[in-house]
Amino acid sequence: MTPITSIEELETHYGTAVPNALTKVVTSVTPHYRTWIEAARFVVISTVGPEGTDGSPRGDDEAVVDILDDKTLLLPDWLGNNRIDSLRNIVRDDRVSLMFMVPECKNVVRVNGTAIVTVDDEMRARFEKRGKLPRSVIAITVGEMYFQCAKALMRSGLWQGLGADVKLPTAGEFIKERDALFDAKGYDDGYAEYSKPRMW
Known part of the structure; x- marks a missing residue:
């Protein structure tokens, strides 16, 4: 197969972006995005490191992240298999992307930004449940945030099973x-x- 090897060739093939696809981007957590994210109990976090990329699903029985302020999201890392692929990547390359999904909703919300991993007692204590604390907390600084149109989920029939x-x-x-x-x-x-x- 023949690869596309330049941005110019790619842009020529696809043409101009739909205006709303660009103007919908925000750089902080607005009231509508806050409502949406607080309803999300599932997110995929994507990271990159020297060994390559990683995409990790994260879920909770309530909001999967805590909104610290309009630029900061907190994602607890609960006890798991200790592969810590995402955490290793963040320590070495702070770029992250998040994709939030809500069952039965055809839109998704995407966040691109940077992150750190912290084991500060104060941060971990925010997520205490039944006497248990997360092993660490991923603190994400929002660079940009936008909703993804519903076409992909509608085409896949994701929520239809x-x-x-x-x-x-x-x-x-x-x-x-x-x-x-x-x-x-x-x-x-x-x-x-x-x-x-x-x-x-």
Whole structure:
């Protein structure tokens, strides 16, 4: 296949951006964006580091981030598998992007900015749940924020589900594909118990 190798060639192929696609961008958390983000319990955080890029899903049983002020979002990092790919990247390259999604809503909200990782007691204490604290907090400084039009989610039928006839591999089956002796069922049974909505 033949790659496009210049911005000029790319822009010639696509033409001029729709004006609203540019003017919709804001540089801080406005009242409408605050309402939207506070309703979001799921976000994908994208980072970049020396080894490449990383996209990590994050979810909570209430708002997935805390809005500290109109330029700062706080994302707790709860106990997980300790791969810490996103955190490693942020420590070495502070650029981040966030994509917030709300079930049944066809729009998404995107944030581009910079971030730090902190283990300050005061920041972690903001997220205390049932006596548990996050391992760290990612503090994101908003550079730009805008909503993504609904076409992608409408085209994919994301919230309509896949249907009962679609059989997808489980977490255990993914691992067993690499290790034939792995107990996929035992892992999946334990994972199902762990994944019940308590988390903390």
